[in-house]
Amino acid sequence: MARRPLPRILSNGSAQLARSRELARTAADSATDVLHPLITITRGLRRLASAGRRRWVETPKERRGALLLSVAAVLLGVALAPYGPLLAVVTLMAAAAWHGRDRTPAAPAGPAPGQLQRLKSLYEALVPYFSAADDPEPLYSHGGDWGKVFSEYEFDGTGRLAHLVISYPAYFTDAEPASRARIEHLLGAKCGRGREYHFGWDEEANQLTVRVLAPLPTDIAAQPFVTAPGETVLGFTDPTRVQRTLPLTHGAHGEEQRDVPPVVWRTGIRSTEPHLLAVGQPGSGTSTLLRSIALQALHHGDVVIVDGGGTGEYACLTGRDGVLAVECGLTGALTSLEWAASETERRMAAADRAHQAGDPPPEDTRRPLWLLLDRPGVFTHLATADDRTDPQSLLQAPLRHGRAANVTVVVAEQFDSLEALAGPVRQHTRARVVLGPATTEQLETVLGAPPHTTPVDQMPPGRGYARLGTGPVHRLQVPATPDPYDDATSDAHRQAVLDLLPPRTTPADEEPELLETAPAELGPVPEAVRLDKAATEKVAAAALVAETDASETVPARPAPEGTAVAESSS
Numbered sequence: 001m002a003r004r005p006l007p008r009i010l011s012n013g014s015a016q017l018a019r020s021r022e023l024a025r026t027a028a029d030s031a032t033d034v035l036h037p038l039i040t041i042t043r044g045l046r047r048l049a050s051a052g053r054r055r056w057v058e059t060p061k062e063r064r065g066a067l068l069l070s071v072a073a074v075l076l077g078v079a080l081a082p083y084g085p086l087l088a089v090v091t092l093m094a095a096a097a098w099h100g101r102d103r104t105p106a107a108p109a110g111p112a113p114g115q116l117q118r119l120k121s122l123y124e125a126l127v128p129y130f131s132a133a134d135d136p137e138p139l140y141s142h143g144g145d146w147g148k149v150f151s152e153y154e155f156d157g158t159g160r161l162a163h164l165v166i167s168y169p170a171y172f173t174d175a176e177p178a179s180r181a182r183i184e185h186l187l188g189a190k191c192g193r194g195r196e197y198h199f200g201w202d203e204e205a206n207q208l209t210v211r212v213l214a215p216l217p218t219d220i221a222a223q224p225f226v227t228a229p230g231e232t233v234l235g236f237t238d239p240t241r242v243q244r245t246l247p248l249t250h251g252a253h254g255e256e257q258r259d260v261p262p263v264v265w266r267t268g269i270r271s272t273e274p275h276l277l278a279v280g281q282p283g284s285g286t287s288t289l290l291r292s293i294a295l296q297a298l299h300h301g302d303v304v305i306v307d308g309g310g311t312g313e314y315a316c317l318t319g320r321d322g323v324l325a326v327e328c329g330l331t332g333a334l335t336s337l338e339w340a341a342s343e344t345e346r347r348m349a350a351a352d353r354a355h356q357a358g359d360p361p362p363e364d365t366r367r368p369l370w371l372l373l374d375r376p377g378v379f380t381h382l383a384t385a386d387d388r389t390d391p392q393s394l395l396q397a398p399l400r401h402g403r404a405a406n407v408t409v410v411v412a413e414q415f416d417s418l419e420a421l422a423g424p425v426r427q428h429t430r431a432r433v434v435l436g437p438a439t440t441e442q443l444e445t446v447l448g449a450p451p452h453t454t455p456v457d458q459m460p461p462g463r464g465y466a467r468l469g470t471g472p473v474h475r476l477q478v479p480a481t482p483d484p485y486d487d488a489t490s491d492a493h494r495q496a497v498l499d500l501l502p503p504r505t506t507p508a509d510e511e512p513e514l515l516e517t518a519p520a521e522l523g524p525v526p527e528a529v530r531l532d533k534a535a536t537e538k539v540a541a542a543a544l545v546a547e548t549d550a551s552e553t554v555p556a557r558p559a560p561e562g563t564a565v566a567e568s569s570s
């Protein structure tokens with residue numbers, strides 16, 4: 001069947017439309033030019049008329065007669081004088097043209113004097129970095145033309161630069177992090193401290209775009225986030241790199257709503273960063289991050305918490321549905337992690353058997369299990385002193401096989417104990433978070449790349465950076481998820497956390513005896529899934545390992561020690 005051509009209006013309609021639009025615009029511009037004097041005179045007449053009306057209204061009633069008489073006398077004089085009416089019309093038109101002129105002040109043609117001074121001094125500061133002695137046509141030279149290199153600039157209400165596009169010579173080594181860092185440091189200082197700047201290097205066009213970033217919101221408290229299973233919200237960031245937004249409530253009583261771009265971490269079978277490491281100075285908010293992750297994880301999975309800090313920051317989770325253990329001592333930590341290691345192996349073996357039989361993985365291998373370790377370095381030191389097993393050595397199986405077995409490991413550690421982290425922990429935690437104040441070197445060591453933003457002078461708690469695998473470095477603000485048992489916690493935040501806690505399944509006073517059982521929906525609790533501090537699980541796990549011959553599913557190959565953190569995340 002022959003194809004019929006489209007009607008001309010459809011085939012080249014958009015070109016015609018554009019042409020007609022252009023014609024209409026030209027006609028409108030010409031008409032405005034021609035009619036401009038008429039428009040001015042009309043506007044002037046209107047202004048004169050309203051001035052006359054105002055004068056009439058302001059004149060006291062007893063004097064209005066005299067005023068009317070004098071106007072009539074003037075009109076009569078004009079009418080009788082030779083060329084009077086003509087002269088009167090010309091005078092009126094001239095007065096209307098004068099009063100009708102456009103009085104909006106013309107926009108300044110360039111920067112204001114203060115702004116000009118800022119641009120000039122910024123240009124001068126960049127000269128040593130962007131010039132070379134043997135450059136025959138230097139783009140930057142002392143006393144040179146700043147207009148050639150600052151193609152766009154914008155100032156904020158306080159007169160400080162808010163946006164700037166800088167051209168630089170092609171020979172500048174913009175691929176070298178050290179060269180970039182020098183320029184970014186200089187611009188951060190010259191454009192005004194106390195703000196965060198984003199630097200966009202366009203290596204192809206030899207252009208650097210500097211943007212001032214708004215502070216991240218600190219008023220977002222813990223709340224149910226609209227995410228899919230397997231997604232965890234680490235915190236919030238700015239919209240420059242993240243397209244997705246989450247609808248959130250905020251404000252003192254959660255009365256306001258807004259959409260905020262989140263940093264979402266995906267875990268489970270398809271995750272490329274199945275485990276996370278969070279690092280910070282003391283008090284930077286890493287425990288809060290772990291609490292926030294635990295509350296989200298409990299929607300779909302079970303959680304084991306090992307708290308090396310020992311300050312009881314996770315007490316609110318003890319005995320809750322899905323919380324298998326909250327351990328603050330070395331013995332308990334070892335017991336729980338031994339169980340977690342054997343549970344990982346059990347899941348692997350069960351899934352393997354199902355694969356070989358051509359069946360889907362059994363239900364009890366699919367429920368996510370989360371191992372949250374806060375400051376495991378403390379237990380490592382204790383174990384070394386007492387010549388006992390390092391709890392971190394028990395993480396090998398969960399770290400190596402966690403993705404397939406639906407076991408996720410999250411470790412929080414302080415900067416000064418980073419060397420206490422075992423090799424496998426550094427190697428397998430490819431999702432990274434740094435909270436609180438940190439030097440560029442520290443950020444690079446943990447994240448594997450420097451952030452494209454300048455550091456903040458005053459870091460609020462829970463502020464930092466996140467990087468998932470080899471992705472971009474995001475600014476991060478963790479939602480406020482404080483310990484509800486802390487006296488310093490505000491009522492609104494306490495209530496927000498309490499609302500998210502699952503119901504208690506174990507009376508608190510039974511905790512020391514029996515920590516937790518597996519959730520009811522898994523059916524009868526298999527021996528290996530019971531976490532009983534009286535060491536029942538050790539026996540059960542040992543029996544299970546013997547039964548499934550774990551050496552087949554979990555290679556006993558020791559993890560490479562001493563892997564640099566930077567290497568593992570880049």
Ligand SMILES: Nc1ncnc2c1ncn2[C@@H]1O[C@H](COP(=O)(O)OP(=O)(O)OP(=O)(O)O)[C@@H](O)[C@H]1O
Nearest residue numbers: 282283284285286287288461462478479480481482
């Ligand atoms: N995202 C956040 N929003 C608001 N406040 C926070 C946030 N994160 C932490 N804080 C507050 O900062 C303080 C320290 O937090 P947190 O205990 O989590 O820090 P930490 O890094 O675990 O320190 P430490 O190991 O010394 O306990 C707490 O008072 C906490 O409420």
